[in-house]
Amino acid sequence: MGSEGEEQETPLTRRSGDPVETFKRTGTVWTAIAHIITGVIGAGVLSLAWSTAQLGWVAGPLTMVVFAATTVFSASLLSDCYKSPNPEFGPTRNRSYMEAVQFYLGDKSRRICGLFVQESLYGGGIAYTITAAISARAIRKSDCYHKEGHDAPCNYGYILYMLLFGGVQIIVSQIPDFHNMAWLSVLSTVMSFSYSFIGLGLGIAKVIENGQLKGSIGGVPKETIPAKLWLVFQALGDIVFSYPYSIILLEIQDTLKSPPPENQNMKKASMAAMFIATFFYLFCGCFGYAAFGSDTPGNLFNGIWIL
Template sequence: MGEEEIFEDSRAPLIQDPLRRTGNLQKAVAHIITGVIGAGVLSLAWSVGELGWIGGPLMILVFAITTFVSVDLLSDCYRFPHPQYGNIRCPSLMDAVHLYLGERKKKVCGVLVHASLYGATLAYVITSATSIRAILKSNCYHKEGHEAPCKYGDAVYMMLFGLVQIIMSFIPDLHNMAWVSIVAAIMSFTYSSIGLGLGITTVIENGRIMGSLTGVPAANISDKLWLVFQAIGDIAFAYPYSVILLEIQDTLESPPPENKTMKKASIIAILITTFFYLCCGCFGYAAFGNQTPGNLLTGFGFYEPYWLIDFANACIVLHLVGGYQIYCQPIYSAVERWCSKKYPNSGFVNNFYQLRVPLLPDFQLNLLRICFRTAYVVSTTGLAILFPYFNQVLGVLGALGFWPLAIYFPVEMYFVQRKIEAWSRKWIVLRTFSFICFLVSLLGLIGSLEGIISEKLS
């Protein structure tokens, strides 16, 4: 294979070179599940409710298949020019786009990637505060009754979550985060299983399956369409992880070839997440029908056992602590990399200082890292306080990132790598696939933006 290179744009100043990659199938699955099963799973019962018994499960399966196609195409782009024998690694989606599609599309991709990553961390701040507030409400309802006016604000809990993230942001990079992903993945399974179990129990107690084929009725056709589009955006947010796929793949040891390990990990992770998504979404809707809450564990479809609701929401918060880092670390790395190249002689950017803390490993502190990462967390926390609309924000984020990042760029790079001729059968199939996904993404974006405007004005 010859001497390997890391694409020059990707050399992060905070990662020692040569980098020792020790990732394996299990760690990759943990990273994917941490990145995928997050805030999105809690909105799926509401999404199934808006789409109905036919459209809801069908859309979940369609997005699962679409995500796997995207992963299959993108994981082959990690090495350039050959998927297994190429001697240049692309540790991020932006780097791959730069090599395969050129500088102009790399800039467009960069804006979308960082907007998607930033948006995901914003959603995690919103969800964390919602879950903390749900714990307080659960205890209040248990003591005072279900009709008690148990009202709590969001801002304080968002700021507490932000403070924790400032501390967590001292983790140097994604290569040092396997333990965070494993803990977060366990938390994902825990609260998803609790939501599923409570949904099944409620269906049994009701003695019948709630809901209808057409979903929750609306006042008029236009309102129904807006909600359907928003539900599609929510499901889109729950699935694709193309924006962090190559970062995860860059942690894998070789042999075996990284693309083969990544595809196996993706199959396992997508099957697991799809099973949980179908179960949580369908049993949640079956339990509550037209009264299905926007967030299954915090919307108080469930009140008892209150301690289990508390535990589930605590698991959500712990998962979000790790999930936030999975999505913000690539932004940290990109900014620090750019500053290091732009200001190679700056002590503020490049100097490191050793900090020794009793009973803990030594820390290497960097002034740029402290200032930028703190400012980043403060900005996501501030925006979350201004726009604390769970379902609508998820819908916008899912719709914005789904088509360009999960479909368009992987398809275009596949054409270049495999030298697919225009108007060949494979070219037509993938172009049609991309166009359909574009329409779905556009509808989700329109519906979710309408939802945010309506909430803000109401």
């Protein structure tokens, strides 16, 4: 997270064996919102139009609102775990999700939870690599169609873009203290808003071109119930993947200054960030579905070449 900090801690506020900290926490609600948006509004927003198409006009938007409310509620509970035994005065700090699990549930639970955390990070890394490759391919394909016409054989693979994305990640991960660069979250937030606006603009432009709102209450029709259920569960998984940030919540909270108590600022930041995220999710998902109907692509950027 960013390099925000607070006054030096006394030995009473440190757990046994922790090094004495020399930095100051200066984080605010605004910096916390930037960190949350960086972690939440990812490439998953580009698949929400497809998810809405599978669920339909009622269940799609309603599911996003329900998961947003659930995330806010869970974030509120977790933010009270930062300091213990008192959530406002401590004195013990749990600076990460794993520290909180170990403090409240013990070392055995921490090890078991660690397996799921690593699996989640591993799966997230794969998802972002694939999505980045698909998006890059869609942009190149769109450029080809606009230059050569829609009948041109604009066929490109994914492997090259996956390798390039992975190479960049390996290089960037070697930068010392990379996670403590405050400007990084600001830059990432700008990027998140950028492709969210691109996806939203794409949907609006296509709706205007069509002159109508496509889609139905039941979503994309399927011949069999199992086939429909499979796609519905996939859509729910995509929406769930787009919201939670519990793994990094306490690390974000550890950047906040006090007073006021960190848990109060974190709750405010979570509420604001979820409102912003849900706004983009609803508009990207709904306008994407309204634009393409049953033909809504899995990645909204794949619809660029249609324009």
